[in-house]
Amino acid sequence: MSVSVSEQQLNEWFDSALCIARKAGVVIRDALHKEKSVETKISHADLVTESDRAVEKMVMDFVSSKYPSHKFIGEESAVDGQPCKYTNDPTWIVDPIDGTTNFVHQIPEVSFSLGIAVNKQIVIGIVYVPEHEKMYTAKRGKGAFCNGEKISVNKEDSLKDAVVICEGGNSRDPSVLKTKMRNMEAIISSSHGIRAYGSAAIDMCKVASGCCEAYSEYGIHCWDIAAGQIIVEEAGGVVMDPAGGNLDLMSRRVLCASTESLAKQLSAILTHLDLQRD
Numbered sequence: 001m002s003v004s005v006s007e008q009q010l011n012e013w014f015d016s017a018l019c020i021a022r023k024a025g026v027v028i029r030d031a032l033h034k035e036k037s038v039e040t041k042i043s044h045a046d047l048v049t050e051s052d053r054a055v056e057k058m059v060m061d062f063v064s065s066k067y068p069s070h071k072f073i074g075e076e077s078a079v080d081g082q083p084c085k086y087t088n089d090p091t092w093i094v095d096p097i098d099g100t101t102n103f104v105h106q107i108p109e110v111s112f113s114l115g116i117a118v119n120k121q122i123v124i125g126i127v128y129v130p131e132h133e134k135m136y137t138a139k140r141g142k143g144a145f146c147n148g149e150k151i152s153v154n155k156e157d158s159l160k161d162a163v164v165i166c167e168g169g170n171s172r173d174p175s176v177l178k179t180k181m182r183n184m185e186a187i188i189s190s191s192h193g194i195r196a197y198g199s200a201a202i203d204m205c206k207v208a209s210g211c212c213e214a215y216s217e218y219g220i221h222c223w224d225i226a227a228g229q230i231i232v233e234e235a236g237g238v239v240m241d242p243a244g245g246n247l248d249l250m251s252r253r254v255l256c257a258s259t260e261s262l263a264k265q266l267s268a269i270l271t272h273l274d275l276q277r278d
Contacts, residue, residue: 005090005118013067013090014139017114017126020062024055024112025130028097032131033106046170047100052076055096055112063092075223084222084278086250088119093226098127099199101170108132113201115226120249125227125234127201136205136231144208144234153237153258154210159190159265162213162258165203166194169219179271180218186269200254204228207256208235214257214266216242218273222249232256238263243272250278 031051039048056076063072071091073084095113097103103110108131116124127136136151138144144151156162164187168180187194195212197203201224203215208231226249229239239247242255244267252275257263 021128029130095223098201102198113227122230125230138231138234151209156213165215200224216255218253
């Protein structure tokens, strides 16, 4: 799908997104090792802190003042149970702190994730991991980078020789957990093993940079994967629905891999979950 964005517009939005990512990183880094006020959302494992809200408000205020015609979708501003209003307008899709459980427990795998979409296609992706000083970036058609250095997927083509990232997520519904455990067993039996970093954005950047070969998760949200989608694709990888079709950003499930063949092999062994859409 083509998008009606000039290169000048794209570059301006990209510079603005980088600026806000760096500011978000300062907030996250300063708060990571401090005592936090923690609340829960849908389960005792679905956490939110004052820093999540502060970073999201900072981004919302920035977008509304600099780009008043742009739309915004953010984790903490999403209304529980209501679908996100995802239109063709330029839309900033933000997870202020991806890996909030890590953040609460002072685990450094915490990221700020920002994707910008036009005509429902992600054109800019930024994932910043402040504790590790890693800034992953991508612009549509321009490649993917970490701290300015070009990155690319590891072109592993065989599931039996791959490391696959697979998260437990924050749902504690017994039937959901049972399916996820079944999937983990299938992956372990078919691959070199599984890893879990606790942040979907970081997971996707691991695939994009060749550290792991694939990642799949059910129960994530559009703000978890919007930036990661374009970073993986611009690094030469494949992002799709776990059942094998095109990715639907609002479907709350994702599969990405270094190659199409590997993605299909992983898809074939998974038991798929249909969850409430964003």
